[in-house]
Amino acid sequence: AQTVTQSQPEMSVQEAETVTLSCTYDTSESDYYLFWYKQPPSRQMILVIRQEAYKQQNATENRFSVNFQKAAKSFSLKISDSQLGDAAMYFCAYVYNNNDMRFGAGTRLTVKP
Amino acid sequence: GAVVSQHPSWVICKSGTSVKIECRSLDFQATTMFWYRQFPKQSLMLMATSNEGSKATYEQGVEKDKFLINHASLTLSTLTVTSAHPEDSSFYICSASEAGLGTDTQYFGPGTRLTVL
Numbered sequence: 001a002q003t004v005t006q007s008q009p010e011m012s013v014q015e016a017e018t019v020t021l022s023c024t025y026d027t028s029e030s031d032y033y034l035f036w037y038k039q040p041p042s043r044q045m046i047l048v049i050r051q052e053a054y055k056q057q058n059a060t061e062n063r064f065s066v067n068f069q070k071a072a073k074s075f076s077l078k079i080s081d082s083q084l085g086d087a088a089m090y091f092c093a094y095v096y097n098n099n100d101m102r103f104g105a106g107t108r109l110t111v112k113p
Numbered sequence: 114g115a116v117v118s119q120h121p122s123w124v125i126c127k128s129g130t131s132v133k134i135e136c137r138s139l140d141f142q143a144t145t146m147f148w149y150r151q152f153p154k155q156s157l158m159l160m161a162t163s164n165e166g167s168k169a170t171y172e173q174g175v176e177k178d179k180f181l182i183n184h185a186s187l188t189l190s191t192l193t194v195t196s197a198h199p200e201d202s203s204f205y206i207c208s209a210s211e212a213g214l215g216t217d218t219q220y221f222g223p224g225t226r227l228t229v230l
Contacts, residue, residue: 033217043204045157045221091156095217101147101208103156 004094006104013082014112020067021077021107023092030054032096034068034075039106040088048090051075079109087111116140117209119222126197127230134192134225136207143209146190147219148182151204163190197229 004025013019025034036048051059051068058066063083067076079086092104116139126132136146145164149157161177163169163184171177179201181193190209194201204226208219 035218037221042223043151043206044223045206045208047218047220050218095219097217100159100162101217101219102159105156 004092004102004104006090006092006107008107009105010108010110012110012112013079013086015082015084017082018078018080019082019109021079021090021092021109023075023077023104025073025075025092025094027073027094027096029096032094034066035093035095035101036064036066036075036077037091037093037103038086038088039091040085045091049077082111084111084113115211115220117143117207117220117222119207119225121225122223123226123228125228125230128198129196131193131195132197132227134194134205134207134227136190136192136209136222138188138209138211138220141209141211142187143190143211144187145210146184147208147210148180148190148192149206149208151206151224153204157206160192194227197227199229202227202229 032053034051038046038048049059049061049064063080065078089106091106093101095101118137120135148160151157160175161169161171161182163182165184165187169182184190204224206224208221
């Protein structure tokens with residue numbers, strides 16, 4: 001079974017600084033998708049970034065980028081120039097073939113002004 | 114684009130009654146819709162996967178007779194909690210995958226908070 005592990009229950013970052021959230025996963029598949037979702041206090045799940053496993057290039061979306069290490073099964077999220085609005089729960093997720101998405105336990109990010 | 118709505122956003126009901134939650138994809142056709150449950154300060158737990166026109170596939174431990182799912186069209190799925198009890202109180206979230214893209218990306222609704230008295 002595929003599992004997703006987020007080892008950091010909570011993280012804190014100073015406004016304008018950079019923070020990295022960790023995620024590891026376990027799979028025997030070679031072609032799959034990885035995601036980072038943000039869940040602010042409103043509880044609306046927002047797609048932050050998506051990575052296709054067959055692509056070696058790390059995905060980026062403005063201030064958000066990932067470090068995808070396929071052999072190590074690692075998928076960390078880097079947030080640059082952190083803003084107060086980045087404060088939220090961040091979930092790492094894995095999907096293979098049949099759209100059955102598995103989530104990690106989440107990391108609560110606090111941004112200090 | 115890729116907006117998913119849920120209705121109602123919150124509902125309070127008496128124990129023993131049934132509650133229906135709607136999930137709609139507003140600007141795309143969704144081949145597959147998903148229903149999740151989320152307890153406070155916890156991750157999302159997949160309850161079931163539904164494909165338009167066919168029966169939903171339930172995760173192990175989820176009672177299909179209690180949580181009825183209907184996916185009658187490419188833009189609408191409903192979750193009915195039958196004979197609700199206080200332990201069914203939770204935050205329910207739906208998501209949808211856009212037909213034909215093959216990206217496996219799910220777009221989430223805003224969630225429905227259910228409180229059973």
